[in-house]
Amino acid sequence: MEVTPFQLANNTVLSLSDSNFILPKDRRPILSEVINPDSIPIINLNENNIDDGHASSLLVSNISRACEEYGFFQIVNHGVPQELCQRVLAVVTEFFQLPHEERAQFFTTDHTKQVKVYNYYQKVEGHGKVTMWSETFTHPWHPLDDFTQFLPTSIPQYREVFGEYAREIGALMDRLLSLISRGLGLEKDYLKRKLGERPALYSQANYYPPCPNPELTMGIPDHNDLGALTILLQSEGVTGLQAIKDGKWLSVHPVPNAFVVNLADQIQVLSNGRYKSVGHRAITNDRLARVSVAMFYSPNNDTVIGPIEDFIDEEHPAMYRNYTYRDYMEEFRRQEGRRRRVKEAFEIQR
Numbered sequence: 001m002e003v004t005p006f007q008l009a010n011n012t013v014l015s016l017s018d019s020n021f022i023l024p025k026d027r028r029p030i031l032s033e034v035i036n037p038d039s040i041p042i043i044n045l046n047e048n049n050i051d052d053g054h055a056s057s058l059l060v061s062n063i064s065r066a067c068e069e070y071g072f073f074q075i076v077n078h079g080v081p082q083e084l085c086q087r088v089l090a091v092v093t094e095f096f097q098l099p100h101e102e103r104a105q106f107f108t109t110d111h112t113k114q115v116k117v118y119n120y121y122q123k124v125e126g127h128g129k130v131t132m133w134s135e136t137f138t139h140p141w142h143p144l145d146d147f148t149q150f151l152p153t154s155i156p157q158y159r160e161v162f163g164e165y166a167r168e169i170g171a172l173m174d175r176l177l178s179l180i181s182r183g184l185g186l187e188k189d190y191l192k193r194k195l196g197e198r199p200a201l202y203s204q205a206n207y208y209p210p211c212p213n214p215e216l217t218m219g220i221p222d223h224n225d226l227g228a229l230t231i232l233l234q235s236e237g238v239t240g241l242q243a244i245k246d247g248k249w250l251s252v253h254p255v256p257n258a259f260v261v262n263l264a265d266q267i268q269v270l271s272n273g274r275y276k277s278v279g280h281r282a283i284t285n286d287r288l289a290r291v292s293v294a295m296f297y298s299p300n301n302d303t304v305i306g307p308i309e310d311f312i313d314e315e316h317p318a319m320y321r322n323y324t325y326r327d328y329m330e331e332f333r334r335q336e337g338r339r340r341r342v343k344e345a346f347e348i349q350r
């Protein structure tokens with residue numbers, strides 16, 4: 001099918017006749033090996049269960065099992081209005097449909113910029129850089145008033161919709177952190193306290209234009225999220241997200257009115273490896289554009305992270321040394337463009 005080519009904010013056109021977007025053979029996704037339908041757990045949060053201090057132990061143990069076995073799950077009945085989620089996807093889609101000159105105002109490769117459009121790439125040895133088939137728009141989601149002035153003005157509803165969404169996601173993050181704390185046998189506010197005051201809260205909207213041959217490209221390469229916890233909203237009816245389990249890629253199908261939740265590196269480290277931060281990637285789709293919005297919860301730069309004492313004993317010696325999140329991000333930037341092995345850099349060798 002003919003599709004109108006997508007022009008990236010950096011002024012290049014996504015096209016398979018441009019070798020910059022084509023992965024060398026040994027880096028391409030082998031789509032025939034992806035497992036469908038997926039078996040990622042779907043967990044009913046049951047919105048009547050407002051006080052998770054008393055949430056059913058069944059809910060806590062379901063989440064705990066999902067965190068141990070998959071590091072990935074979907075949640076339904078999470079209490080965030082469906083209509084709001086649809087408005088979020090709509091404003092984000094509108095953003096990526098702005099003329100590329102308008103998006104170009106946000107384009108930067110300077111990682112210190114808080115509001116930015118950029119493209120993922122992979123450095124491939126002996127091959128150079130391959131640009132991913134996607135575009136990404138990042139900005140903080142809290143505190144809102146500090147950054148709204150930088151958000152796109154040409155989409156008047158963007159600020160309001162995102163503001164409302166940020167409040168809902170903030171409450172949901174707290175609930176999930178408390179459920180995960182309880183799953184680990186900790187006080188319900190333990191993880192939130194441990195992750196520190198003034199967490200770094202960023203959103204990342206991803207846009208994957210249709211690609212005539214998804215076997216040749218990648219939307220986002222295999223990576224682990226760096227922070228503590230991610231809540232992802234994805235467009236309905238378009239697949240693309242995959243998570244790895246026991247060496248096999250599983251497709252994370254969009255479930256109506258669900259969020260995908262994945263644990264990120266800091267929870268793996270804090271739990272001394274008990275809960276998993278799992279590798280995932282997004283492949284492209286040959287017919288439809290796909291949109292996703294990831295909401296990240298990360299510690300701030302000064303927070304010290306390391307395995308919690310409760311999880312260290314003779315049988316389970318500390319797997320990681322203590323570090324500040326600043327150190328962690330510096331290590332990440334040293335590895336930029338390569339396969340992320342950030343937490344591995346903080347492992348204690350025995």
Ligand code: OGA
Pocket residue numbers: 204206220225234240241280281282291292293294
């Ligand atoms: C991310 C991510 C997956 C997706 O933004 O970190 O993994 O489905 N996104 O877009």
Ligand code: NI
Pocket residue numbers: 223224225280
């Ligand atoms: Ni991710």
